[in-house]
Amino acid sequence: MAILVRLSLLTLSCAFLNALELLPSDKKYEGIQGEKMVLDCKFTLAIEDTGTLDIEWFLVAPDAQQADQMIIAFNGKPYPQDGPLKGRVDFVSSTPEDGDASIIISNLKESDTGTYQCKVKKMPGSQNKKVMLNVYIRPAKTRCFIDGKQEIGKDLNLKCNAVEGSSPLTYTWQKISGQEKLPTTATVDVTVGVLHIKNASQEYSGTYRCTSKNRVGSDECLVILKVVPPSNTAGIIAGAIIGTLLFLIVLGVLIFFCCRKQKEKKYEKEIQHEIREDVAPPKSRTSTARSYIGSNIGSNHSSLGSLSPSNMDGYSKGRYNHVPSEEMEKPPSQAPNYVPPKVAGPNLSRMGAIPVMIPAQNKDGSIV
Known part of the structure; x- marks a missing residue:
């Protein structure tokens, strides 16, 4: 009986020794940003491991309450997964079933730093191991x-x-x-x-x-x-003050001349628009009309000669009553340039002229 028990234990120990096994590695995984890094995961199989080979790589979550994230798997062929390493991770060997489940990560990033886990299953055998990757950035x-x-x-x-x-x-x-x-x-x-x-x-x-x-x-x-002697700070300050004062003086002179020039231009404009006092005002319409009537009467009598008062009555009325209102309303500048002939006073009396009294006028043309 004892011999049978010993034989059973020996058989079990041999079976465990020949089962799936991951090879250990003491390598430190320290990568540089932008370069590549290989994470090793090699294994051996036993005759008893007859199931389907299944390989999985995970990025272990730093928090135990979060789930690990699969980055790549193999089940007859590679299956890259979505995630932070998408497009940058692959198996080193094209035939991982031969015992090499190692992966290569390209274009490393500092954020790739973390713990990675490799799981290999071929029933009834199953093993896993973890490796630590640190990614650094060169100065x-x-x-x-x-x-x-x-x-x-x-x-x-x-x-x-x-x-x-x-x-x-x-x-x-x-x-x-x-x-x-x-x-x-x-x-x-x-x-x-x-x-x-x-x-x-x-x-x-x-x-x-x-x-x-x-x-x-x-x-x-x-x-x-370059260590030099101390600079003359006092001289620099004095020069700066003098330069500032000169600038202010020049600026003040320019402003003064500009203001003076503006005043001269303004004064010239005011002189041009000013009405001079020695220019005589235009004559009033009343005096112009009366002088026009008087001159017409004198000229009419001089032209009549020795006509009798009866014949003159109708003629003078017609001529006297006809006064061109439009010409009278025109200002002196637009009145016709009529110059009555000069006739002495005695000759006017002989021709039967009627004396007309014209009111006196002051300088501005108003009747006194």
């Missing part, structure tokens, strides 16, 4: 600059910063010209990339190099330090 776009006045006796900082790069980053400074060593008064902060220099002197002038580094790469930049 890049490192910039150097100087903070502070580059004058003798002043304190200043040489600063260095990498725009890209995975933490942790470290910075180192070197002087690569002249005396190739850092100033004795200089201190370096390797975590933030600052080279602090106290009481600068001209001996500190030269070219400095900063190197940014992490576990997957490095980058560098250069900066030139």
Whole structure:
């Protein structure tokens, strides 16, 4: 009986030894952004593993309450899955059933960092293992600059910063010209990339190099330090004040002449539109009409000669009653240019002219 029990245990142990097994690997998976990385998952099968081969790769969720995300599977042929690695993951071997379930991830991203699990099943055998992938970014776009006045006796900082790069980053400074060593008064902060220099002197002038580094790469930049004597601040300030005053004076003179020119133009316009007092006003219509009637009467009597009063009665009435209203209404500038003949007073009496009294007028043409 004891012999039979021993034989049964030996058979079971041999079966377990010959079952599906994943080969161990102590490799650290550290990739660089933009490059490729192979995650190993190799296995062996036993005679007893007669079922269908099924391979699955998962991206393990960082939170235990979330489900793991399948990224690729194999069941007779590869089945890439949707997700963050879509189009960037594939099996290394074209025949994973031969014992190589490793995958390759191309164009790595920093977000690909995480834990990956490989599961291989061929019933009755089933095994899985997990690997950790870390993706880093090389330092890049490192910039150097100087903070502070580059004058003798002043304190200043040489600063260095990498725009890209995975933490942790470290910075180192070197002087690569002249005396190739850092100033004795200089201190370096390797975590933030600052080279602090106290009481600068001209001996500190030269070219400095900063190197940014992490576990997957490095980058560098250069900066030139020129320590000069202090500038004449008082002279600069005095020159600035004098220049400002001269500018204000010139500006004031220009404004004065512009205002004066504007006033002269305005005065000339007012003179052109001003009515002069020595120009005589136009004569009134009444005086013009009366003078016109009187002149017509005188001319009519002179033309009649020795006509009798009876014959003159009808003739004079017709002529006297006919006064052209349109011509009387016209201003003096539009009245006909009629100049009565000059006849002496005695001759007018002989011709039977009737004396007419014309009222006196003042300068503006109104009757007094």
